Amino acid sequence: MGEIKALAQEDLRLETSVPPRLLRLLSLVTVLGFGGTLFLGLRAAGTDIQQGEIQRIFYIHMPSFFGAFTAFGLTVVGGALYLARGSEKWDRIALAGVEVGLAFSLINLLTGSIWARPIWNTWWTWDPRLTSAAIMCLTYAAYLMLRAGIDDRMRRRAFMSVYGILAFVTVLITLFIIRVVPETIHPVIVGASPQNAQGGFEATSGVVTALIPSLLLWLTLLPITLMWHRVRLEERLDALDRLKMRVLSE
Amino acid sequence: MRMTKASARTGLLLLALTAGLLSAQDGERGSTPYFQSRAFNVPILEGWDDQSGEDFAQFHQAEARATIRTAIAPAAEALDAAGAELSATFGFDLDPPVYQGRVNLADGTWHTLVYDIDAETTASVMARQDGGRGVVISFVERDAAARTLMLTIAQADDSLADASPEIAIALESLAGLSLSELQRADSQTLPSGEWTVYAGESVMAMGMIFGNDAYVALQMGEAGDLAALAEAYNRTLLGFFITPDNSQYLALGLAVVFVILAALVGSLYWREKNVQKDLALLRELAREDE
Structure with a gap:
């Protein structure tokens, strides 16, 4: 049992549940920033005179996709560095990226569907952009299910690293399909919309001013803060597992 | 903790600055300046005195003594809304309208009403039902030197590109004149479209086809500002739309x-x-x- 004590003392992650000072500060700034961008999108920005109030969901819908892009991008980085260096911290980052990115993707998908109901008069249509976004969500949901199904740690980390890298193809397809496939009704805000696009609106100075802080928040602060919390939790879960293994082996 | 408070203050300052920049979005639809309320939108009339409030748009031109107003009136019927709007806002004691018709536009069925209020005042109104309320667009003119009327008529002969048949209907209904008593003048191209023009002694009539309807303006008198007034009224009428809730x-x-x-x-x-x-x-x- 002395060994357990030594391990517990050695592993400060298990001893303290309070997040580090920088993470607490980052969390506070993220919460304030989230409130601030909500204020900009919901109160300060003018109502779109053609779409009405529902247009305001755009200030979350589009940034949440880019937040997912950051998170899934870090999954690629984490997976690649795990394969190259073998350190489990990179695998934790990859896992955190998938969990956070999947949450953001669901926000993107569901807010888009809710916007579509009053604007397109349907909750869902098998448009190329919508279909690719749904496939993206399912691909990353499968990541989590597969990961839970592999017992061997080394095999699990290696396999999921490769999966996380390959899955990013679905993110790129979702991002660029609208520029490649003309048969889409999904509007484009930056640049020319496809010919069949429905529900677009002009990126006036008001739209851009409300969008940019939200985009910056979802692109950087939100995914990084949430992923840091998730990485920290995974470190503690790993440490706890090691501790359990020692207890069981004695 | 001091650092946290400083960050929060900086954040709030940035938000306040950003909020100030956002006013540019309100009331814009592309490059056209729009009056925007929670219920409806109409183009802002350049050169007219803007007397709009929070939930109504009102533009006045002192020289022509004309007012164009768009408002929502709580009434179960469009006709009641029109009457309530004219009585409550302008204080008119209304007799039955001198012209009453209906026209189907892209956003629904509108009632067209023309009132002779008194010797110098006329009111031309378009009203339609929107749920449990009425939308009323009114043109009120108080010029003793002229009697100016606006009305929208379903196109009598949709094979014709000009509004001569509808101008004839309006002249006969509202001025007791036949179209043959007026001379056809050169057409006028205004921002709203190509207008057919007829002129007679102290009478001017204009009409424009848009969709399946004719937009007609009549002026009895020597004011000479019919084209500008017709353009302003029809710019409001054609530019009006409801913001969906x-x-x-x-x-x-x-x-x-x-x-x-x-x-x-x-x-x-x-x-x-x-x-x-x-x-x-x-x-x-x-x-x-x-």
Whole structure:
């Protein structure tokens, strides 16, 4: 049992549940920033005179996709560095990226569907952009299910690293399909919309001013803060597992 | 903690500055300046005195003594809304309209009403039902030197590109004149379209075809400002549209965002609690073993 004590003392992650000072500060700034961008999108920005109030969901819908892009991008980085260096911290980052990115993707998908109901008069249509976004969500949901199904740690980390890298193809397809496939009704805000696009609106100075802080928040602060919390939790879960293994082996 | 307060202050300052920049979005639809209320939108009339309030648009031109007003009136019928709007806002004691008709435009069925209020005042009104309320666009003219009337008529002969048949109907209904008593003048091209023009002694008539309807303006008198008034009124009429009330979908969207983020943060918290519980259990086991 002395060994357990030594391990517990050695592993400060298990001893303290309070997040580090920088993470607490980052969390506070993220919460304030989230409130601030909500204020900009919901109160300060003018109502779109053609779409009405529902247009305001755009200030979350589009940034949440880019937040997912950051998170899934870090999954690629984490997976690649795990394969190259073998350190489990990179695998934790990859896992955190998938969990956070999947949450953001669901926000993107569901807010888009809710916007579509009053604007397109349907909750869902098998448009190329919508279909690719749904496939993206399912691909990353499968990541989590597969990961839970592999017992061997080394095999699990290696396999999921490769999966996380390959899955990013679905993110790129979702991002660029609208520029490649003309048969889409999904509007484009930056640049020319496809010919069949429905529900677009002009990126006036008001739209851009409300969008940019939200985009910056979802692109950087939100995914990084949430992923840091998730990485920290995974470190503690790993440490706890090691501790359990020692207890069981004695 | 001092650093946190400073960050919060900086954040709030940035938000305040950003909010100031946002006013540019209000009332814009492309490059056209729009009056915007929660219920409807109409183009802002350049060169007219803007007397609009929070929930009504009103533009006045002192020289022509004309007012164009768009408002929502709580009434079960469009005709009641029109009457209520003219009585309550302008204080008119209304006799039955001198012209009454209906026309189907892209956004619904509008009632066209023309009132002779008194010797110098006329009111031309378009009104339509929108749920339990009426939308009323009124043109009121108080010029003793002229009697100016606006009306929209379903196109009598849709094979014709000009509004001569509808001008004839309007002249006969409202001025007791035949079209043959007026001379056809050169057409006028205004921002709203190509207008057919007829002129007679102290009478001018203009009409424009848009869709399947004719927009007609008549002026009896020597004011000579019919084209400008017709353009302003029809710019309002054709530019008017209702902002859809879909705020319940926005509320649903925000609820979804909060639920997903709360589920993510909640799962992190819940799993952290489980780590602490397991750790406490292991320590308990360690103590028992010792």
